[in-house]
Amino acid sequence: MRTLTIEPLTKEAFAPFGDVIETDGSDHFMINNGSTMRFHKLATVQTATPEDNAIISIFRADAQDMPLTVSMLERHPLGSQAFIPLLGNPFLIVVAPLGDEPVSGLVRAFVTNGRQGINYHRGVWHHPVLTIEKRDDFLVVDRSGTGNNCDEHFFKEDERLILAPHQ
Ligand SMILES: NC(=O)N[C@@H](O)C(=O)O
Ligand code: NI
Numbered sequence: 120m121r122t123l124t125i126e127p128l129t130k131e132a133f134a135p136f137g138d139v140i141e142t143d144g145s146d147h148f149m150i151n152n153g154s155t156m157r158f159h160k161l162a163t164v165q166t167a168t169p170e171d172n173a174i175i176s177i178f179r180a181d182a183q184d185m186p187l188t189v190s191m192l193e194r195h196p197l198g199s200q201a202f203i204p205l206l207g208n209p210f211l212i213v214v215a216p217l218g219d220e221p222v223s224g225l226v227r228a229f230v231t232n233g234r235q236g237i238n239y240h241r242g243v244w245h246h247p248v249l250t251i252e253k254r255d256d257f258l259v260v261d262r263s264g265t266g267n268n269c270d271e272h273f274f275k276e277d278e279r280l281i282l283a284p285h286q
Contacts, residue, residue: 120188122281123228128212128235136214136227136243138162140203140236162238164260167197171264177205178257180248186283189213191273192221192244198262202248203236205256211284212237213246223278230284244272251284
């Protein structure tokens with residue numbers, strides 16, 4: 120099984136998968152009579168139909184045992200999904216490009232710097248949220264509406280991958 124190289128998260132590297140939500144290097148302008156800096160339109164919430172809603176949730180996620188065998192990825196065909204860390208901790212991301220199924224050889228892993236969130240675009244294959252801390256809180260912005268919005272793909276045994284952040 121291939122051990123994933125864990126790349127530092129950057130807007131450029133993550134562009135095929137979605138947006139990086141961060142102040143560093145982002146467009147901004149002053150508002151509120153000069154008392155507030157607005158980092159504007161860092162990501163767009165994607166939905167599928169006019170009846171859909173963009174909703175805001177909090178995920179309190181417990182750490183997976185590491186090293187982790189990545190045996191599955193999921194995608195949300197009807198909407199984007201954003202994870203914004205509430206406690207300032209780095210977290211791990213495992214993604215694969217759009218397609219009918221994730222391609223094991225194209226799976227990539229990233230680690231955030233604690234000041235970054237991400238917004239998976241519609242249909243981007245990703246692993247369910249992966250903390251580095253024992254437990255961590257995320258603000259999550261995603262789509263609510265009718266129909267199935269979560270496809271899961273389970274890799275064949277020889278396609279599975281290893282995520283080993285502490286080595
Ligand atoms: N199932 C759910 O709401 N969470 C996943 O989509 C995830 O990416 O963690
Ligand atoms: Ni998801």
